[in-house]
Amino acid sequence: MKITILSVGKLKEKYLVDGVKEYSKRLGPYAKLEILEVPDEPCPENAPRAVEDQVRQKEADKLAKRLREGTYLIVLDPRGKMLSSEEMAARMEKSALSGHSDITFIIGGSLGLADSLRERAHLLLSLSNMTFPHQLVRLLLVEQIYRWFKIIRNEPYHK
Template structure:
């Protein structure tokens, strides 16, 4: 199984880059992992909020494969504990999922088409975070889940 972190926007900002790289490298001890940073559409400034979500959705839907398991990070998604995330990842592995894609949508969220395509919707927190911090939190939580599944000492509960 491969884990992929997809996000719309620019490269990792320096203030989070080292942490994202560190946790991504740690996740790589358990699963092949990669980031896919999808550029904001070139004409984004001229699009309405709905138009931008639609365009971003079209780009992502073209990149997805039919068998990809898409986890959409969304404020209306299900809130999970770290143990729940561990169980979720373990279950996907037991189901022989080839790719789990964790998607951080654009500044205005995602299109309805992309919402419908999602296999699972996960809310990291009821708080609102900058997209850059969400990247770091996501990488850390996936690493934590992997360490829980291996009964390692990183997670203390």
């Protein structure tokens, strides 16, 4: 299975970089993982909504250019569906069995995502009702993907 994480912004904090590397390494036997970053757009503090919308759209355009034809698109969004790890593992397994072995996850920037990108998604997924920094979400997502594969294969999750 090929999994791509498309994200706005570069990871800066060492602990996040190290965590993503660790779970990426653990994912090796289960899937080919690719993490792609697009630069975030500058946005002034207290910008009007119209300016924020423009920033979101510019970031969405950059993300859309990196999407592969035919990929199964999962967009992380606070308004998305919340699923347990077991439910998401079942969806991943079903996706692979039905021929969708190329999956792309999108993580937006600090302002979120433009509607144009959300509308293209096969699944809008929320990791929690809580709000997390978008850079931390990348680590959470990589860990969850690893967990989903462990669940699919009925393997114990090693802490």
